[in-house]
Amino acid sequence: MPDTIPFPSAQVRFGSSSGQPLTRRDGFLKVTGAATFAADNHPENLLHAVVAVSTIARGRVVSLDVEAAKAHPGVVEVITPANCPPLALDPDEKHGLFGFRFDALQNDRVRYAKQPIALVLAETLEAATEGTRLLAPVYETEPARIGFDNGEPYAPATVGVGGAPDFDRGDLAAGLAAAAHLVDTEYETPAQYHNAMEPHAIVAEWDGDTLTIDTPNQAIVLSRAAYAAFFGIPPENVYLRSPFLGGGFGSKAILAGPQILCIRAARMLQRPVKLALPRDQMFGPVGHRGATRQRLRLATDAEGRLTALEHHAVATTSSFDEFIEPAANASHNLYASPAISTRHGAVRVDTGTPGPMRAPGEASGSAALECALDEAAAAIGIDPLEMRLRNYAETDPATGRPFSAKALRECYAQGAERFGWAGRPLAPRQMTDDAGRLVGWGMGSALFPAPMFQAEARATLRADGTALVETAAADMGQGAWTALAQIAADSLGLDIEQVEFRSGTSDLPDGGVAGGSGHTATAGSALHNAGTDAIAKLAEIAVNDPASPLFGAGNAGVEAREGRLWHREDETRSEGYGDILARSGMESLEGSGTGGRDPADAEARAMFSHGAVFAEVKVDPDLGQVLVTRLVGAFAAGRIINPKLARSQLYGGMIWGLSFALHEEAIHDRRTGRPVNADLAGYHIPVHADIPAMEALLIDEDDRYVNVLGIKGVGEIGITGTVGAIANAIWHATGVRVRRYPIRIEDLIG
Template identity: 40%
Template sequence: MREPSTMTMQPNMTKAGFGTPLSRVDGPAKVTGQAKYAAEFARADLLHGHVHTARIAKGKIKRIDTARALDVAGVVDVITHENRPHVTWLPIKMKDMTAPPVGSPFRALYGPDIIYSGQPIALVVAESEEIARYASSLLEVEYEWAEFRTDLNEAREDGFSPLIPRVGYHKPKSRGDGEGAFAASPVQVVGEYHLMPEHHNPMEMFASTVFWEEDGTITIYDKTQGVKNSHWYVCSALGFDRDKVRVLSPFVGGAFGSGLRPQYQLYLAGLAAKKLERSVRVVMTRQEMFGHGYRPECYQTVKLGAEEDGRLNAIVSSAVTATSSFEHYMETIVNWGALTYRCDNAKLDYEIAAIDTFTPCDMRAPGGATGMNLFEIAMDELAYACGIDPLELRLRNYAERQQIKDKPWTSRALRECYEQGARRFGWEKRSHEPRSMRDGRELIGWGMATGVWEAMMGPTSVRAVLSADGALKVGTATADMGPGTYTMMTQIAAATTGLPVEKITAELGDTELPFSPVEGGSWTAASTGSAVQKACESLLEELFDKARHLDGCPLSGAHHDDIDFADGRIVLKDNPAIGMRFDEILAAAGMDELEVKEMARPGVLNMMKKARNTHSAVFVEVRVDEEVGMARVTRIVDAVAAGRIINPKTARSQILGGCVFAIGMALTEETLADHRIGRFMNHNLAEYHVPVNADVPEIDVIFVEEHDTEVSPIGVKGVGEIGIVGTAAAIANALFHATGKRIRDLPITIDKLMT
């Protein structure tokens, strides 16, 4: 992060109001290598841990021989379940917005039981990572095998797990007579839609560096989306005193939800530091990144009943997703289509089936990216069953109220998304029949879909400190895993105070900063941004009160309505030449700094009375080589209604990222398991195909104007996840339009197109 600027105010300094496309304030630090990530903090006495993982999916460790590893020069210890230090019982309830699922959370090296393939069973600690890795290869482990099941299809046939909800999960609410209305409908669509497991694969692997001090205090640099979560976890699981642990995460190289829960490298690094009373770093390998949470596989059945003009009579939807054998992980799968479209009759059901893998976890737009994308393929099928344009079908079923809870929205500019997106894309030129558009040997397809996501906000505290030189710091414990949180905080502080960007420093990712929920759910801009604005407004109010009580102050007779804040000065609105600089006020008041702390909270009553969502309309063009089945996305137009857009530049980048995620979901990304050994096999970036530059087309993002004074104090909804919701479906629908082949199994790979 930049040091606070001490330069004098100049007219050409950067102004950044709401809606300004400000470049990232942390950009220079990232591109020059000054930004440090969790595995880049070092000290002379640092030890390195390498994880040894289980090769079976279920059973017990009968014997683990560490002798050969310990004989390697430079090896300090090999920690297993047999010699680990004492650990405490881990409470289930988390003191944050993100809680673990109901069940028994996994802890590495707790005992001899093996509950999934890839489970960490030993940590080799050495003077270098290379030595630790080599020594790990010398461990001899004898297993007792047990029967296991990693195939979701088999698991769901054997019966579902009991529906024990995760914290914050609500069972889908049905309405009317879904089955009866479906049976009576003249047009019926029935399909089972399938999504393969996906893994997050951020650029930065999970890493934790623990610095041990002689007095027993520890400082942890952790890859996490919430330092408060990591702090709570380490203290609860390993028995550290809360006031002796500090967790920092100044930069995060992507996470996409995988960092919402502490991962096992944090536990192992803390365990090793505690046992050895030394500083220790543990970094996962890319292969080990496939050994923790993932987007779960899903089978979703959708039955749509409609009149011949396409108006919905019935929505019947049920889903089953995977969870682990030890935790009940659940998402919101079947609600999305039923809340989006006008329909009096809906029957919704959702179950989970236990398999012997690690627990799935939140992955960009969890539940929505799965459930809405699969549902929108069914909506496209209904459009063809009725002989209606897919966009027209959605307009005919447009809902003015949220359908599941029968609430009005705080705002919903979805109709404008349809109109502006279709106009920009040129949708009116689309021919309806499949295989009717081509260019030489390539079939061309145009598809579209609706996106919907939650617009959430959580209680957040921010500290604002104005120093004697007129520089401002705003700080909270949230993270920045890539969306531009540093920039957002800086920009809101600048817009609120009138200070130029160069005079403002944003601080985050530190447990010594005020409370903030984990970064995720697209709620950070609304939550942290509202708290930044509130803290800055409170600071300005206190500063003005001090100014007008100073002897000889030109503002002494003024009231709040008479003044403005600009360029580090408090001035009279009707005569801006009259005023005082912020630093002059502090000096005259004999103060080195002025500090305030404020918390912003969502309006609970409003949350109960109205629905809060972001919406989008996505239009996609694909081309398919008819001879070899090679498909490519050639154009995307994504029209998004997300309330107030603070920074169009970084917001657009978030939508681009979501669309790229959707290309992977639709065409390339799937984690394949060999169910004979119970292990994910393509656990590397050579065989797990994340979209690369050549796969990403022109992506045109439209931010539809939407004013919302109720969704959050600053009118922001958040854009981190809406870009993926609906986009994968639009690609699948475009592929049907191009080829005439309706594929209900994502991703749609070449073999499926050629079959």
């Protein structure tokens, strides 16, 4: 029986835009170099700022040679704790749910390597850079605490963003006692750094008490208020422009010290200031994914059905703040088990504070869970796909609630067929290619929540029959400029070319947060509701106007399409938007809408995107070199607004999964606490030659509960499942089960 629910067509009628694989509306700007990223701005009289960062991880700065730096030609000012005016709010306090403590020269203390210790301002970038070198800091150094075994363990009060650290459902002891098989296994994941291609950047310019900032930001209106609060001005005095983000992945949703310092400097010197972080400073003050150690116990009956699932995760955080990668939560909602128990612990180390990084918790947790499940399948002697089907959750394992929609079975079936999974030998080391390389096939399940946040939007019908739609959405590459315009066009019954979409600046209605894979759903719902509101108002005018051909139809008796209102039962009666407005003497008509979720639906149903990922790897038996040669993902994520962009998002996630499995790891020197690979030569992400032939199948799924549009997210789910699929394929190729990421050549030879 299919576990999808037919979409009620009467609920939302889609027009010609949604569902179409339109190319990006910002494509022309991006391929010609005309898209303006923050650091591309250059107001008159600009100063360049470069942050000097600490080379120790713990201690304090005893002295800086400020005079030497200031003596360098072109250097205008050096800001240190000695001359940095205080902020209106204490950066060592937590401000709001998404507020992180940060370092903005509030004192001489050093609590991680690459922490800002001074800011040099100069007429040129070269002079500012040289100025930081001339500061020659002297430190009073304390031993750095690096790594799980050298940090301070503690029990966190919350994990992720305000989540509970512990969870129990069912009787774990009974489930363990009832088991015919028990897998008890441990996995480690490393610290990873977001490393968006665009380093964090800001251009700040004051005019009296008003501030204009160009800075990439994932939560434009929310951040406007946060910036304003630190400078003691009302939010409306801040104008934040973020039309394009050169990637974000979570790291550009939060305020950090460098941006605050740049604004501070612009105010002090009464000149516009530009700051763009050098790549190595992306390994300090702007967040990362904390390392984890995870222990899983999977108890099953003789046929492989879980009787208990236990997942304990310990994650690293900084000495002064907290973001605990909620890895164990990955075991809550995917596999049916009568008993589930999860715990989180934390260890304080001397690094910057972690933060949300693409699929925070889901990625790390899935990387362990999907392998542990394969360990269980191997111990019992059943196929990994069959293992997952035997543990298929018909209702949410954590709450017992029904899923709003769940087409995971179809993902398994279509993904397996496309990949050619049937006939996979059970035992490892059974397949080789013509070159003698070991070939392995692995798979993993993908799961990601479908959250909704809050957003507002405005839609204005204009006398010329076109429309203006507005919301401060953030496009960090997911395609908001295009997908949101498609939604808006349909809500207004207009061709997308007739819709002007304003977005990306803080003077617009709050578009919410580009995060949690919930931006298209949230901002899209707001736009949809705004458009619907404008059309309803227009219909109200038309059906009550005796001069309109729609007079008397009742406002439920008309529908909007092709720029006209049409009588539902009489196609000969219709009227263009512009004509309706003109006759009523209006130059424009405005509708507004909000995005959010019906709390009753949120309570009644479990809402997730699902997927299945299949991987083929080839391993050189002598050299241990691993090449991923095929990746096939099948994903069910509700209604897809733009399949071209959705596929790109899913590919992006899958490539992050490949990167997690085989490439990424930040290594901190245990003596100094410094990241030793703080560049893109040493911190590996995949290059083109590492990326295999890929496919992402979009599985139909009609979800009438998730939101008015039936949209779930596609930005993060691709990582989940993929990490485990590749690790499982490596086991299948080699017979070696590696329990520490990234999997390296040296794990597979000798």
